[in-house]
Structure formats: structure tokens, C-alpha cells
Amino acid sequence: MADTTEEFQRGWNAALHAARDWHESKAKQALVLSRRSRFPKSLEREAEFHKQSAEMIVTLSPDDV
Numbered sequence: 001m002a003d004t005t006e007e008f009q010r011g012w013n014a015a016l017h018a019a020r021d022w023h024e025s026k027a028k029q030a031l032v033l034s035r036r037s038r039f040p041k042s043l044e045r046e047a048e049f050h051k052q053s054a055e056m057i058v059t060l061s062p063d064d065v
Contacts, residue, residue, distance in 0.1 A: 004062060016057055023054035 004012070027050035034043035 008062070012062055016060060020054045020057045023050040023057065026050040027054065 027047045030043045030047035034040035037043055
């Protein structure tokens with residue numbers, strides 16, 4: 001997608017920002033739950049997954065999807 005409009009780019013950036021925020025929120029939620037759990041390892045892995053996803057999502061471009 002070589003020629004993206006300004007409106008599309010704003011929407012794309014907003015979508016990436018929303019997805020990143022969602023993953024960061026889920027990571028925090030999983031960490032809080034892991035502190036309360038008797039079996040925290042799976043929740044810690046889930047938190048790490050969401051943290052990595054939040055970091056990687058900003059590297060996406062419209063050509064990737």
C-alpha cells in the first residue's frame with residue numbers, strides 16, 4: 001500500500017496505539033493476578049507475552065497486514 005492517505009495513517013496510528021495500550025493493560029493485570037495466585041508462573045508468562053506484544057506492535061506497517 002504505497003500511497004496511504006493522511007486520514008488512513010491517522011487511523012492506523014490510533015489503532016496501533018489502542019492495541020499497544022490494551023496489551024500493556026493486560027500485562028499489568030496478569031502481573032497483579034500472579035501476585036495473588038498460588039500458581040503464578042502461567043500468569044507471569046502471559047504478562048511477558050503481552051509486554052512483548054506491546055513493544056512489537058509499533059513496528060507494524062499497513063504492508064504487514
